[in-house]
Amino acid sequence: MMPPGRREFLAGLAAAGATALVPDVLRGAQTRPGAAAPPHRIDVHYHFSSPGFIAAIKARNTGQVPLMNWTPAKALEDMDRDGVATSIVSTSEPSVWFGDNAAARALARECNEYGARLMADHPGRFGMFATLPLPDVDGALREIEYAFDTLKADGACFMTSYQGKYLGDPAFAPVMDELNRRTAVVYTHPFRGESMANLLPEGRALGITLTTETTLTIASVLFSGTAARCPDIRFIWSHGGGTMPYITSRFNAGNAPEMKQRLPRGVMYEIQKFYYDTAQAFNEYTLPTFTKVVPSSHIVFGTDYPFAQAGTVATGLAAYGFAPATLGAIERDNALDLFPRLRRG
Numbered sequence: 001m002m003p004p005g006r007r008e009f010l011a012g013l014a015a016a017g018a019t020a021l022v023p024d025v026l027r028g029a030q031t032r033p034g035a036a037a038p039p040h041r042i043d044v045h046y047h048f049s050s051p052g053f054i055a056a057i058k059a060r061n062t063g064q065v066p067l068m069n070w071t072p073a074k075a076l077e078d079m080d081r082d083g084v085a086t087s088i089v090s091t092s093e094p095s096v097w098f099g100d101n102a103a104a105r106a107l108a109r110e111c112n113e114y115g116a117r118l119m120a121d122h123p124g125r126f127g128m129f130a131t132l133p134l135p136d137v138d139g140a141l142r143e144i145e146y147a148f149d150t151l152k153a154d155g156a157c158f159m160t161s162y163q164g165k166y167l168g169d170p171a172f173a174p175v176m177d178e179l180n181r182r183t184a185v186v187y188t189h190p191f192r193g194e195s196m197a198n199l200l201p202e203g204r205a206l207g208i209t210l211t212t213e214t215t216l217t218i219a220s221v222l223f224s225g226t227a228a229r230c231p232d233i234r235f236i237w238s239h240g241g242g243t244m245p246y247i248t249s250r251f252n253a254g255n256a257p258e259m260k261q262r263l264p265r266g267v268m269y270e271i272q273k274f275y276y277d278t279a280q281a282f283n284e285y286t287l288p289t290f291t292k293v294v295p296s297s298h299i300v301f302g303t304d305y306p307f308a309q310a311g312t313v314a315t316g317l318a319a320y321g322f323a324p325a326t327l328g329a330i331e332r333d334n335a336l337d338l339f340p341r342l343r344r345g
Contacts (some may be wrong), residue, residue, distance in 0.1 A: 040085050042085060042086045043079075043301055044277050045303055046088060046089055047067060047070070047090060047307070058073065060094075081311065086126065087232070089115050094191065095134075097134060101133065107132045108133040112146070115128035124342075129154060130157060155338075159189060159190070160189070161191050166220035168225070173226070176230045179233050180229075180231070185338050186234065190238060212339040236338075238277055241290075245290050246289055251271065253267075278313055284320060296330065300330065
């Protein structure tokens with residue numbers, strides 16, 4: 001039997017409808033001390049933690065203290081300080097599957113209902129990428145239906161790989177096809193692959209392997225033909241696409257004659273159709289190549305909170321010297337194209 005608290009929450013969602021969960025983006029936003037305008041940025045790479053997820057990572061000693069200490073109150077305080085109007089929350093790695101499909105389904109459901117409650121409790125301040133219990137494909141399809149249709153999620157969240165399989169793997173095709181049918185926004189976060197996590201002493205390989213994971217899964221989605229087969233998915237890649245923008249010559253295999261059927265428009269067409277967030281991609285060394293490969297209309301503001309602060313990313317972007325209109329698009333307007341519910345009115 002469904003617990004009374006959850007039953008009342010779901011009844012409230014049904015009574016309120018989607019519009020109550022997704023009002024004007026600036027409603028409830030507070031002006032920062034000394035700021036000339038209310039918070040305006042939309043953060044698409046923003047991690048939150050449900051109570052169940054905190055318990056799971058504590059039990060497994062993942063060491064992710066910022067996630068363990070995450071609270072809504074502190075989150076809103078930091079958002080107001082750094083000019084963030086809305087954060088689209090996602091569950092960080094290692095996500096929710098630890099070898100048991102039933103447990104993963106339950107934890108994904110708890111994460112998603114917690115995210116929906118966060119949206120309802122703080123109108124306009126939060127959105128949600130639904131957590132999926134992959135590699136359990138049947139469970140993921142059920143959770144997509146519930147999260148999108150009942151909870152009104154803004155999109156879905158993937159890890160870059162599951163049990164060594166990257167996102168273009170045929171095993172995940174039913175999930176991709178369903179998200180394509182829904183014209184979904186899909187945010188992807190790198191997974192801490194066990195085979196690479198300890199390549200260097202003292203965990204020094206972690207940041208490098210995480211960006212490599214993103215590069216590998218982009219290649220998987222491209223070379224498997226998934227990107228072309230599912231043209232209506234709007235993919236957002238973390239950390240400026242990992243190392244992909246800097247090794248585009250390695251991706252030219254996508255233009256080989258034998259790849260024509262899988263990538264009829266060519267590899268660069270698909271690469272430039274994707275979206276990329278600015279977490280770890282906001283400094284003077286990264287931005288020249290990143291912005292040459294990726295159209296400014298497909299760069300979205302992302303921070304990796306609570307591991308990083310929005311103010312740091314905003315400062316780096318401002319220092320680069322973007323034209324005001326381009327900076328405004330990166331910090332807000334491009335995300336409005338992906339999440340039109342956040343527009344005023």
